[in-house]
């Protein structure tokens with residue numbers, strides 16, 4: 001049966017929007033009709049078009065009375081979802097990130113009588129979702145939609161414990177496009193012209209990413225490796241703090257801020273390792289993207305990261321506050337090219353086996369079919 005699927009996501013560069021759009025692309029390639037719904041063009045669709053994907057934008061209608069609270073997005077999104085279900089005869093609506101559009105999806109189910117599935121991604125559970133300001137409503141939504149899924153076993157356990165959900169919850173890991181994220185020749189890479197070896201950090205610089213911790217660790221390593229760079233990709237609240245810290249530590253010449261970038265493959269390929277310092281990470285999309293490029297990864301042993309990194313096989317994990325361990329692992333990978341190559345190969349193999357986007361899309365499709373039975 002060829003289904004018509006509505007997929008709602010955030011359009012921004014954050015993980016849930018990338019995952020939702022990658023899924024939309026994969027199922028469109030498999031012949032399904034996809035309606036992608038967001039309030040702006042999702043990041044991946046800015047450079048990709050497919051005839052089976054229709055983009056529907058939520059109308060953001062403001063009003064002077066809403067000045068202090070913002071436009072009521074939950075209602076605006078619900079109205080758009082209901083319109084699309086009716087106009088395009090959608091079979092199933094799939095929502096990515098539970099807040100606030102999980103509530104819009106719940107309303108859509110009541111109004112348009114359509115099966116609704118929600119995929120929880122991370123902060124919608126472990127940060128916002130547990131807050132009493134959101135928890136009762138999101139719990140109710142979770143208990144009254146047709147399907148729930150999430151991106152790691154870690155987050156599934158959080159959903160069960162924090163939302164007292166008795167529902168079945170599927171786990172689908174983040175899909176990685178292994179044709180886009182792969183090893184490439186970086187002989188001519190600009191970054192390598194500046195510094196022969198580089199570490200890379202990619203994030204939205206929110207406090208949960210603890211980017212300053214990376215700058216501090218790098219400052220120690222660069223003392224022994226003067227021809228070393230740190231490429232910081234992304235934008236967010238702590239970027240300025242990182243720039244100031246790099247200046248204070250006297251390493252500004254070594255730390256390169258790139259802002260938000262579309263083409264990440266070349267940047268990953270310049271890395272001795274991808275560095276993460278997140279205090280929590282339900283999966284860690286960029287870790288898997290780097291692994292697909294045969295780049296080792298170093299990250300804290302938190303959240304769903306142990307489901308992505310196999311310690312000492314494709315990367316290293318360290319205890320959250322253990323900066324000495326992070327520094328030591330960075331040095332090991334700088335000093336041992338064979339170790340770096342081995343971790344890289346193992347990482348790619350793991351991604352191909354477990355996170356390859358077409359395979360993950362098949363898992364979602366099987367789930368949709370089950371929900372529509």
Ligand code: GMT
Pocket residue numbers: 010013014015016017019097121122123124151174208280281282283284285286
């Ligand atoms: O930025 C987003 O869109 C969501 C973000 C979050 O804060 O929840 O990312 C989450 O979803 C990604 C895709 O499933 C995961 O790879 C990230 O690990 C996860 N982030 C966190 O848990 C902090």
